[in-house]
Amino acid sequence: MAHAQFGAPTITHITGDLYRGSNGRWHNIILATEDGILIGDTLNTPFATALKAQLEERFPGVPVRYVVYSHSHWDHVEGGAVFADTATFIxxxxxxxxxxxxxxxxxxxxxxxNENGTFEPEEFRIPADASPGVCGGRFSERKDADGDGRMTPAEYFSEVHPPDIVYADRMRLTLGGQRVELIHPGRNHGDDMTVLYFPDDGVVFAADFLADALVTESMRSLPSACGPFDGHAMSEWIDSYRAVEALDFEILAPAHGQYYTKQDVVETREYFEYLAAEVSRAMRAGLSLEEMKSELMLEAYADWAQYERLREKNIEAAYRNLTVYR
Ligand SMILES: [Zn+2]
Ligand SMILES: [Zn+2]
Structure with missing residues (x-):
C-alpha cells in the first residue's frame, strides 16, 4: 500500500551473513559475504543512499555485487541507482x-x-477513499517532473533502476560460496514477484505477498484484498503460497512485519483456501453479495488482526475474484 516512509536505515543481524535493513515499516534483506554484498530491495533513494554509507562503514571495501528486486512496485524498489557503480540488477x-x-x-x-495510460491523482485517491489506510496511495508531485498534473509510466519509474538480468522461473546465484535462489512463485500480489531463498541459512525473503503492508506483529492478519486480490486468481495466490511452503526454511524475514515461520505461511494459505471455499459455497447456494457479507462470519478467524475492518471487504474481493477467474 501507499507511500514509503523515509526513516533512517537500521541494520539488524538475522543469522549467518544475512541482515535486515529497515526504515521501520519497510524491510529489505542483505547478504554480506567477504566477496561481495547482495541486497534484496532498495526501498527508496534516501534509504538506499543512507544504507550505502552504512554498509561501507560496516563492511569496508566490500562491493555491492547484486541488487535483486522482489517485484516492480515502486515503494520497495526505488533508489537502486546508488549501487549501480558496482551492482548487477536482477x-x-x-x-x-x-x-x-x-x-x-x-x-x-x-x-x-480512465485508460489513458498515465497516472492521475484521482487514480490514487479513489481507492484510498474507498478503503482508507488499506488501498490507494498518494500521487507524487515530485515525480511528475514536467508538472502537468499526471505521471507517465516513465516518470513513475524514474527512480527504479531496471534489471540488467531477468529470469522466468528460477535463478541461482553464488556469492562468497553461499547459494541464493530466486524463485518466481506465480502471480499473486504482483505479476513479477521474486522470492529470495537462502538455503544455506534457511531464510526466505518476500514482499507484500505472504505478509502485506498491514501485517505488524503476527501474520494472522486478514489481507488487504485491494482490487480483488490485485487482479490475480485466488487459486494462483494459493499455488504461490504452496511454492514457498515447498522450500526448506526456518525463518521468513518478509518486507513487512517481524520474523515468521513456515507454519505462518501454511496458516495464511489456509485462510485463502477457507475464504475461497466459503464464498464459492455461498455462490452455489445463490446468496447475493450483501447476504454473504452478513452471513459469512469467518468465525475461525475472528481473532486475526483486521478482522473487524476487513472481513466484509475480503468477502467482496473473493466474490469478485471468483466471478472473474474460474
Ligand atoms: Zn507491492
Ligand atoms: Zn509493501
Missing amino acids: GHETMLVNMDGRYPHMPGDMIDR
Missing part, C-alpha cells in the same frame, strides 16, 4: 514488461481508471 522477466512504457501492474487497486 528481477523477474515481467518487471521489464511493467517498465516498458505501458501502465504497469499496480498495488492497492491503483488501476488506470
Whole structure:
C-alpha cells in the first residue's frame, strides 16, 4: 500500500551473513559475504543512499555485487541507482514488461481508471477513499517532473533502476560460496514477484505477498484484498503460497512485519483456501453479495488482526475474484 516512509536505515543481524535493513515499516534483506554484498530491495533513494554509507562503514571495501528486486512496485524498489557503480540488477522477466512504457501492474487497486495510460491523482485517491489506510496511495508531485498534473509510466519509474538480468522461473546465484535462489512463485500480489531463498541459512525473503503492508506483529492478519486480490486468481495466490511452503526454511524475514515461520505461511494459505471455499459455497447456494457479507462470519478467524475492518471487504474481493477467474 501507499507511500514509503523515509526513516533512517537500521541494520539488524538475522543469522549467518544475512541482515535486515529497515526504515521501520519497510524491510529489505542483505547478504554480506567477504566477496561481495547482495541486497534484496532498495526501498527508496534516501534509504538506499543512507544504507550505502552504512554498509561501507560496516563492511569496508566490500562491493555491492547484486541488487535483486522482489517485484516492480515502486515503494520497495526505488533508489537502486546508488549501487549501480558496482551492482548487477536482477528481477523477474515481467518487471521489464511493467517498465516498458505501458501502465504497469499496480498495488492497492491503483488501476488506470480512465485508460489513458498515465497516472492521475484521482487514480490514487479513489481507492484510498474507498478503503482508507488499506488501498490507494498518494500521487507524487515530485515525480511528475514536467508538472502537468499526471505521471507517465516513465516518470513513475524514474527512480527504479531496471534489471540488467531477468529470469522466468528460477535463478541461482553464488556469492562468497553461499547459494541464493530466486524463485518466481506465480502471480499473486504482483505479476513479477521474486522470492529470495537462502538455503544455506534457511531464510526466505518476500514482499507484500505472504505478509502485506498491514501485517505488524503476527501474520494472522486478514489481507488487504485491494482490487480483488490485485487482479490475480485466488487459486494462483494459493499455488504461490504452496511454492514457498515447498522450500526448506526456518525463518521468513518478509518486507513487512517481524520474523515468521513456515507454519505462518501454511496458516495464511489456509485462510485463502477457507475464504475461497466459503464464498464459492455461498455462490452455489445463490446468496447475493450483501447476504454473504452478513452471513459469512469467518468465525475461525475472528481473532486475526483486521478482522473487524476487513472481513466484509475480503468477502467482496473473493466474490469478485471468483466471478472473474474460474
Ligand atoms: Zn507491492
Ligand atoms: Zn509493501
